[in-house]
Amino acid sequence: MSNIDRPLSPHLQVYRWQITMTLSILHRATGVALAAGLLLLIGWLVAAATGPESYTQVRDLLSSLPGVLILVAFAWAFSYHLCNGIRHLFWDAGIGFEKTQYRASGWAVVIASAAITAILVAIAMGVASGSAA
Numbered sequence: 001m002s003n004i005d006r007p008l009s010p011h012l013q014v015y016r017w018q019i020t021m022t023l024s025i026l027h028r029a030t031g032v033a034l035a036a037g038l039l040l041l042i043g044w045l046v047a048a049a050t051g052p053e054s055y056t057q058v059r060d061l062l063s064s065l066p067g068v069l070i071l072v073a074f075a076w077a078f079s080y081h082l083c084n085g086i087r088h089l090f091w092d093a094g095i096g097f098e099k100t101q102y103r104a105s106g107w108a109v110v111i112a113s114a115a116i117t118a119i120l121v122a123i124a125m126g127v128a129s130g131s132a133a
Helices: 019-050 052-063 065-092 099-129
Strands: none
Touching: 019 052, 019 065, 019 099, 052 065, 065 099
16 A cells, blocks of 8 residues: 655655755754753853852853853854744745745845854953953
């Protein structure tokens, strides 16, 4: 009755890789990363409420190279998820389903998320160095 050699459902061997596939996977992954980042934020707030010693330990951890990389990754995940969420709002309104439109909006999300991340990092560096007002 059934052919065992054929796949049970369409998958990557059937479809050509597209930007929308990548952006969809990244949207889900950044959602998970934001949940993990929320735990980091809660830990930072608990350390701040616990006392200066705990806060100093967390501050030192987050200002180390791995900590800074995690914070930059969190900023990018936030920026990407926000921009792609706005893209999905347009889709919910029925806007942007033409092939050229969804490709252009996909690249716009990638570029905008990188630009927003760069701005957030620049602001954070200014605040950390004490040059921000």
